[in-house]
Amino acid sequence: MATSISATGFKGGFSSAFHGGQGSSIMGEDHAMLARSVPTKVRVGKPVRAQPMMKNINEGKGLFAPIVVVTRNIIGKKRFNQLRGKAIALHSQVITEFCKSIGADAKQRQGLIRLAKKNGERLGFLA
Numbered sequence: 728m729a730t731s732i733s734a735t736g737f738k739g740g741f742s743s744a745f746h747g748g749q750g751s752s753i754m755g756e757d758h759a760m761l762a763r764s765v766p767t768k769v770r771v772g773k774p775v776r777a778q779p780m781m782k783n784i785n786e787g788k789g790l791f792a793p794i795v796v797v798t799r800n801i802i803g804k805k806r807f808n809q810l811r812g813k814a815i816a817l818h819s820q821v822i823t824e825f826c827k828s829i830g831a832d833a834k835q836r837q838g839l840i841r842l843a844k845k846n847g848e849r850l851g852f853l854a
Contacts, residue, residue: 789851796854818843 799807819840826836847853 789849789854792851792854795851 802810822839822843823836826832826839831839844853
């Protein structure tokens with residue numbers, strides 16, 4: 728393939744089939760038909776993302792997990808979650824009162840509450 732250089736720049740060798748050039752068979756009507764058949768906009772859908780699972784990783788594990796599961800099945804999920812919420816709130820109040828009595832600050836109190844939650848998960852209370 729020969730390339731010639733003129734005052735306006737390169738001719739020939741650097742063309743592609745879409746612009747027509749040497750060796751291109753797309754001319755006139757064929758080019759117009761091809762241009763109409765190619766979509767001008769391409770839709771890209773949102774990526775599919777898995778829904779987050781709000782499930783306890785220790786479900787069914789721990790010393791007290793079987794008792795918790797049986798109790799939940801007997802009294803129902805709604806009533807069970809109400810009782811669990813009351814128990815957690817009461818336990819947090821006990822931790823708060825303990826921290827007040829020993830003079831611990833809010834950061835230490837929050838650390839004790841997190842530790843209680845972690846221990847409850849390990850023992851199976853949050854199954």
